[in-house]
Amino acid sequence: MKKVLFIASECVPFIKTGGLADVVGSLPKCFDKKYFDVRVVLPKYMCMKEEYKSRLEYITHFYMDLGWRSQYVGVLGMNYEGIQYYFIDNEFYFAGPRPYGNIYEDIEKFAFFSKAALSILPDVDFRPDIIHCHDWQTGLVPVFLKDQFSDNEFYRGIKSVMTIHNLKFQGVWDVKTVRNITGLPAYYFTPDKLEAYGDANYLKGGLVYADAITTVSATYAEEIKTPFYGEHLDGLLNARSNDLRGIVNGIDYDEYNPETDAFITKNYNIKNFRKEKVKNKQALQEELGLEKDDKKFMIGVVSRLTDQKGFDLIAYMMDELCQQDVQLVVLGTGEERYENMFRHFAWKYPGKVSANIFYSEAMSHKIYASCDAFLMPSLFEPCGLSQLMSLRYGTLPIVRETGGLKDTVIPYNEYDGTGTGFSFTNYNAHEMFYTIKYAMSVYYDKRREWNKIIDRAMAADFSWKASAAKYEEMYNWLAPGK
Structure with a gap:
């Protein structure tokens, strides 16, 4: 049984601003449960719908170092449609009417989230073979895995995947602030690691340290290796092109079904x-x-x-x-x-x-x-x-x-x-x-x-089944024999 952990900043039906939420909400349900145990870690935003917040169950809490700070980490859980979700609670970071706000606040918020998502694993008794990270908000996960968690036997040998949903958003802020927030040593802030054009770049960190990189279509995987689409990371993506693959997203065929859709006036199908x-x-x-x-x-x-x-x-x-x-x-x-x-x-x-x-x-x-x-x-x-x-x-x-x-x-x-x-x-x-x-x-x-x-x-x-099969193939390649 292969264990896979998704870490993401949004997920249908709990919180959504774009297509990332659809992917994280739909994909885990499509893996064969005989061979894959897929779980998801999300922030517990205050702006989540009450119907979901009220169903969360307390699991544990502890304090975690983040740079020079000590921060509260609450862990809540919920089983939804057969998938186990973990929600990380910290009202200082996750209050407010929207999941994202000013970038300088988000930079610290998602550094906290990335480190907390790794820190909770022994407490929830789940040691994944593969951690699947999504977009810049989780870019520090592969970095922390290689740095502050590498001495701990529990985390050794865990593989990481970084998925780019949109390369335009990278999580960029100045090096001094990011070092102060993350507590990562100066070693990590060089042009071959997290530093890019004088600033620290979360997504770049993820792309450098992840064991595999995916993006959401085969053509986009080729396009981002060129200067026009590469958003200044085309050099790095060319260097890692052997580890980069494009897997097209699917859609939920139950939700988007003209035969049963309750929103539309007249249901129909391919025959009528x-x-x-x-x-x-x-x-x-x-x-x-x-x-x-x-x-x-x-x-x-x-x-x-x-x-x-x-x-x-x-x-x-x-x-x-x-x-x-x-x-x-x-x-x-x-x-x-x-x-x-x-x-x-x-x-x-x-x-x-x-x-x-x-x-x-x-x-x-x-x-x-x-x-x-x-x-x-x-x-x-x-x-x-x-x-x-x-x-x-x-x-x-x-x-x-x-x-x-x-x-x-x-x-x-x-x-x-x-x-x-x-x-x-x-x-x-x-x-x-x-x-x-x-x-x-x-x-x-x-x-x-x-x-x-x-x-x-x-x-x-274009249901999720075909895409899930390609992700399964990649997981098997990354962590054979599990």
Whole structure:
């Protein structure tokens, strides 16, 4: 039986700000319990939902050194859907309305969390063969494992994996402060270890000291070895390329299932979508005050409204797009200029554009189920989950060929009748617009072809099972014979 410990800063259903939480919440459930005992360590945030906080059971508490401080570490536990979760309690660090705040506070908070996650293991009587760390918040775990825990027999031989969900976020602060917080000796703060461009970098520490590195798609694993996508760590990632692999994320096929989804107006499946799917479009047009016309080409966007997601391209073409025979439904929050841009076009074209500048789980499901196409023109996209959800609902993705979008959306080829969506290569507004128009022409003029693309999209399998098998293979490679 192989023992694996996930350490992460967020996890569905307890706390979520992005796709990382979906991964940490879904993946552990997918391993074969005969061969893998997978457990998860999380912070006990004050802003967690009360329904989960009230179910936590006290396990133990102790005090731990962090640099020159002595800090309280409370340990609570909960078994949820067959997985054992441990929550680390310290109100000084984990109070507040959101899981993340000012970076200088987060730098100390996650140094504490990383060390505490290792420190609790003897007390909860769990010695993992592999510790799987996620993003910069846990970057110090492999470092502490090699440093302050290496003398302890209990921790010897534990392997570590570092998963990059988004390389843009690295946990960077000045060396003096990080040394003071962590208590790590000067030895660790050199350019071949934690230091990068004069500062201390948590993610870099994890990437240097982890036994294996993964990221969330095969294409992104290649892209981050180049200067454009490498966020100044491309040199290190090239040096460690033998230990780097890309494993695409999955989605929870129970939660995102058009046949059983309680959020949508009319359930449907791969057999009856030709008749039933359109009823969701009619209901959404009614709800959002759009022109009622179920033949109208409806494009959905569910996203953070940021540059990374390609909204500068959309902004550039928005007037021209609104001249077309389309409807556009947008859901999300983000940079003020994009929020206001969509509000402006919703005011200018009231029957065509619906700007929903908030986030709602129910509305996101309705958009996946109702729209004909889903637009995702990202500048970079480590994996992306929205395109997987739209494929599942038979809403055809229009994406830029980058990262996980390139790996999961097969572009439609009219000559050999293959493909599950539409894609363009260059980060170029006119190329995006041309691809949207091409998709629209297939929708309006070749309806049978369009429905065949939906057949293939809904038949694609991006459940967690396939990804879990690849993680299992990596664990077996890291810790053979267990």
